[in-house]
Amino acid sequence: MTYTEDTPDNPGITRPILSDMPELLCPAGNMEKLETAVTYGADAVYLGAGDLNLRSAGAGFNWEDLPAAFELCRANNVQAYFCVNAYPKEKDLSKVRADLAKLKECPPDGLIIADPGVLMLAAEILPDIPVHISTQANTGNSEAARFWQKFGASRVNLARELSAADVADIAGKCPGIELEMFVHGAMCMAISGRCFLSAWLNDRSANMGRCTHPCRFEYKATGLRVEEKTRPGQDVWEAVEHDGYTEFFAAEDLCLVHHVRMLAKLGIASLKIEGRTKSSSYLAQVVDVYRTVIDKAKEGGPLPGIALAELTNAATRPLTTAFFKKSGPSTIAMPPSKEERRPVVARVLEQRDDGSWLLSVKARWENDCDMHVLVPGLERPFIKAGDYSFEATNGEPRDVVHSGTQAVLRCDNPAIAPGLFFRKL
Known part of the structure; x- marks a missing residue:
């Protein structure tokens, strides 16, 4: 069987309209x-x-x-x-x-x-x-x-x-x-999740919905590379260490x-x-x-x-x-580095009577950051620092809001709606 991978913009590929989609x-x-x-x-x-x-x-x-x-x-x-x-x-x-x-x-x-x-x-x-x-x-x-x-x-x-x-x-x-x-x-490292590592290490069975995810734990490597006998010189498994430990099951x-x-x-x-x-x-x-x-x-x-x-x-x-x-x-x-990642910082809960927005804060957000609103359809309208401000729920002004709290956003960008998320640029 042959198939063609989809790619971003490529005007040379003709893609017929499909009648049914999954x-x-x-x-x-x-x-x-x-x-x-x-x-x-x-x-x-x-x-x-x-x-x-x-x-x-x-x-x-x-x-x-x-x-x-x-x-x-x-x-x-x-x-x-x-x-x-x-x-x-x-x-x-x-x-x-x-x-x-x-x-x-x-x-x-x-x-x-x-x-x-x-x-x-x-x-x-x-x-x-x-x-x-x-x-x-x-x-x-x-x-x-x-x-x-x-x-x-x-x-x-x-x-x-x-x-x-x-x-x-x-x-x-x-x-x-x-x-x-x-x-x-x-x-899962096991066949379709049918794993017994969690039951063995922590007495919590993955097959009963209580997996502790030991495949994501960090282990100390006593051997770094595995070479199969009939493939000399070819590494078939390598454990990469970080501070002496590795997630080689993950x-x-x-x-x-x-x-x-x-x-x-x-x-x-x-x-x-x-x-x-x-x-x-x-x-x-x-x-x-x-x-x-x-x-x-x-x-x-x-x-x-x-x-x-x-x-x-x-x-x-x-x-x-x-x-x-x-x-x-x-x-x-590859996942982005900490410096490259654009963190999602808040979710809009509702619009208040005065036009402001009640937020559930997911990560630290300073009011000097440029932002995107995550609008369905991969639309990412831009909000510039200075075009919004924060308040505590009691009305006190804030320069920064913190994860796990609720805050009030004042911003008149028309893209904002209940249920949408904000992400730092």
Whole structure:
């Protein structure tokens, strides 16, 4: 199979208008992140509650908040998929039944499931809710996809370990199954997240949603390079030290922004962004990029020139195409240095009666900085230092506002609106 990577402005490439485009599926770890995903263009979100959603340790909703979350989605024509994608043990099955029963009162638009036993219970308790098979199931071939379809699944997430040729082959053989793919975000060093490092080191199972991410820990390296016997002189693994320690288990982050058009032409139903534990500031930047790229691809336009720079600014690890390209893993961008990063500093909560704006401050912001407003569609209107001022919520003037606080912004730029973010130049 051959395919063409999309690139920024290249007038020599003719791109036909596409009739159907994939759904943009975004993470929602809490209400603010849900609101951010909706504001910046998500077609669908995935979320969870309780102990069985693989992010139970810090990125889930309270059960009492779910109705409001689902109502927000439906008011904005956004689908809401509920995660029940843990691998429960026998003692956990009562929790599975209880959680599924709770969803009878506020049903989502779909269930994300990995375990066959959970699939059977969902068919019994919530027979009318569509089932999507999680990446945790590591579906890597057409027969596996058809297996899940036979037992009631309407959609299957394809394994991150597949190449573009693999994806095209499966898509061609499964025309009646919705296929979903991760296109951006963190990857696991284990097969589709089925890892036991956290359980071994900290007695918290990744497969039950309580991962402590030991692959991101720093380890002291006692050997720096590994050379395989039949490949003399070729380093196949290298641990790079920083102050005597290295993150040599940590995978780079996936980024398939150049391949959105190709995936759309294959008929992939949904492009998924990882990150229920990431910040709302991260989501604003990443969701905006993929929403705009999908829309431009449908119109026949090129990849927006700032797309990769926007994703790089949000990154904390190198961005890679992972296994997707035939030539093998390829690092396509490095995260910016601390000096180069353009930090997101605040989110607009609401406009007050006097025309000022109430802010949730995400990072230190001095009033002598030039700013961008992150407007959906990758629009970045400029606000010059001196064209705005700060106040505390009690009205006292401020020269600087700090992370974790609320502040008042006085600025008459017409681009400002509730839910949008500010970023330093």
